Amino acid sequence: MRTTSSITVGRAAELGLLGSALAAARQRAGRAVFLLGEAGIGKSRLAGECAYQAYEAGLPVLRGRGSSTLTVTPFRPLIEALSSRFRAAGTPTDPELDPYRPALARLVPEWRGAAAGAAGYPETVVELAEALLRLLAVLGRDQGCVLLLEDLHDTDAETVAVLEYLVDNLAGLPVLLVGTLRAEPGPALDLVRAAERRRAAVVAELRPLTPADVRAMAAAILESEVAEVPPAVLEQLAERGDGCPYLVEELLADMLASDALHRTDGRWEVAGGLGTAVPSTIVRSWGRRIDELDPPVRELLVTAATLGSRFSVTTVQLITGYDDRTLFSHLRSASEANVIVPDGADPDRYAFRHTLTADAVTATMAPAERAAVARRAARAILRTDPELGEERRQLVASLLLAGGDRAGAAVHFAEAGRRMLEAGAAGSAVVLLERAHELADDAGRAAVTEQLLPALAESGRLDRAFELVRTLPPVPARTPAGTCSPAADRRVGLHTRLAWAAVMAERTADATVQLAAARALTGAHPRPEQDAALVVVEGHLALLPGHEAPPLPAPDATATDPADARPARARLAETERLARHAAEVAERSGLPVVACQAWQLLALLARERGFDAADACLERMLAVAEAHSLPVWRVEAMLRLGANAFMRTGDGTRLARAREAAAGLGAIVLTQTLDGLLAMNAVLRGEWRTAREIVDRCLDATARLHNLAAHRYLLLGSATLAAHLGRSREMDRELLRFKHAGGEESFLMPLRHGLCRAVGALLAEDRTRARAELAAGLAWELEHPSVFYLAGRHGLHPLLEVADGAWTRAEFAAATTAPAAELAWNRQFLLFAEAVLLGREHRPDDAARTLAEARAAAAPFPLAHHLGLRLAAEAALTDGWGEPVVWLRAAEEYFHAAEIRPVAAACRSLLRRAGASVAQHRGGRDAVPARLRTRGVTLREYEVFLLLPDRPGNQQLAGKLSISPRTVEKHLANLLTKTGCPDRAALCALAADLCAEPVS
8 A cells, every 4th residue: 555645635725826826827927936844844745736737737847856966066956857848848949049059058958069169158157047037938938837946955056046046037927936945054045035035936834734634644545534544543643743744654654564553344453552653763664674675775775875865876886886687676676665766857866765765764874884884985986986077076075074084075075166167167166165175174275275266256256255365375486496386376376367357347456456466476577477367457457447546548538638648648558568468478378368358458458549450459369269269258359349340330240240159159148248239339320129129128138137237238228219319208217227227337428428418418409418418428538448439529529519619620630630530420420520610611612522421421320410410501501501401401301200309490490591491291291202302392392293204284284283384383493493403304304213213
């Protein structure tokens, strides 16, 4: 007879909670539910009921569990969960998952081959979590899906980090996350309690069963009514089972096995006394069962229990030395005795029937016996598998610790942590190295600390890293021979690595301390490769705000620098010289990452001389990255080359290619950075729908990933989009979000002033406010290093100063000498300004030619193009040159269509000042081609124009249009004037040509 209940009792509230959560997931109201309780309390039974309900409703269920094999394996429950689904159903082929496949390849073995090109990309845990979130959303798109993860108290740090991300971002998705765990202190419990406090998850704490529930459970096991079970049995189960379903089952099983409870003539009877069994009886019961097995089977089970509640058959074979036939014979005997069961998730693994079963088996041994078994197992594994894979090394460390060898365990934990860090699992590496740090003796602790520090830095725990590095004992800087000692070499590399992490986190003070510590060890004569790595970090540090040295001048500063900027400029030149030398040394010394860092720095510094020089540095960075298979640095180089290409030409093709490369790599953070650039570029090109689509698609994801740089840039792009559409309230709302995200403490302030608020002010016809915003942006750039070149300093600002008569020719010429003046966005404004100056200097032909050149340069940027026309036309009216009426009509037509009313009204006012007719924008006027609309051709005149290809007479035209011949004559006269045709024949020929063109 089975000794497990066929029904779930006493859990109506929990079952109702899971049922409502399932229903919510089907309605795209995802949530997380955690079942919390002691071992044996029924968490897995409830999880199984949830899975069964989901299966019945047709929802995909992905089921995995934490490791209980004394080892840390990154993402193990997630890998198991995805495998449980894809093993039977196959992997999804949805195209929207393509950018996420490289990241998901860590969890889905079937995708690892497809992601081979992305090998080596160390995606962050948050990137992986976002990819998993997208995958779950796809799986649950039709009916919802369930991610069921058990024994989270045994899970790894990376899985906990992924779960934290999932819990915070399930709302609005068709996903139910169900997790089970014990109330044991640790990261998983901390996560669950924190999620509960912020109401991001529901936590159901399973309480012991009531006596009534225990009676119902016993009756179900015995397949009887409660009244048919002897009262003494029910009383014993209620008193001694502690309301724990597992203990109740085991107590009842012990009664049946000992024949204290038996069935006679269809009735349950008690033979003799049931005794006063307490939960410790379970241990004795298992001891009796194990002793009844053959000695080799007992030895196998004792060894397996030492490895944990789940164990590898291969590892047990290594320890016991059994051949296949003997081993599987013993496993079959243990399985028939209901002690172990095959683990369906992995054919190489078996599991004890319950975690408490393994505990009970080990409890049958005396402490000395347990230690001896653990030592014997560790020696056997080391003898038969000296290479030791990741999992076995951790297992050996745990066995050595159980056997009393703390120092030996520390060595293996440290090595496992080092390998884990190399594999990109910084969180798990920290767990293992922290364990080694705690166990190591005084002689070995410093070496473990040196391994732990990079893991802390890469996992983002910089505070702990900078605290721990101060505990390192001093090392001799020099050997007796006067060379740098090996210990000092390692320590210099460690400080350099921590300094780079601090620079990337913009922690100026910490970076400075680490660099000083490294320089103190290298002395006045560091080895070239050490010096190269330090110089690169120092150069990047110099560009950070808050650096103690005087701030560098903005790389796009004009030739008219104030005197107090010259020392900083000299320092800038020295930084560039040192960085170039560092790049050469790094390439020669086989340090490709340092070389890429150096060329990236050089590209920033070289922009002062021109973008050809900057691009040459980036092309070299790209070549180094490709030659040494550094995919992240390759995309970084492509990103910067693409940004430069757009600034130079207005063409975003290279940026789009960089975005494809980042997505193909699975580099989600880099992909989001490129999305931000593409969104802003779409704004400048007047591609409003594209810009809005990118912002809407990416903004929430950047917030979830805590990708603050990309999130701020997208918020600023959204505000700039609103500004360029003349929507001031929307712009202010988006800028407030930008401020709350820390945007006003970022390097984006010049763009906020110039690209966003200044343009918004111009579209509100508030030129004074626009000039004030540009001035504020310029003042910010004088105080901070800047890598932004389109914020107005070399484009819009000079145009406004010239248009308002505030600048002379000499002042304008000074503003056009910097390389940034040649960038496409800036060049259009400078050409408009040049045309205004030429007209003011009474050179009308030169002015007209320059304005035509400005219009050609502005073709990629329709808003800027027509804004430039509006400003230049006003000056042309005043100074009497060019075709201001034509330009104003073109601008008025554009701004009217864009519903930017202040500028359209200003254009109409200027047209009236010029004595020109003003379009009334009646219904149907859009049918008039833009080429004629901008010349002032009305809808009625266009109706006459459409009939001219057939060269009709005035009477024919009057008859066809039901108007008088006199009105026809008036329309024809206006058409001749507005089109510039010399006679009626030329007008008819023009009509024949234009009527064949598509209407715009």
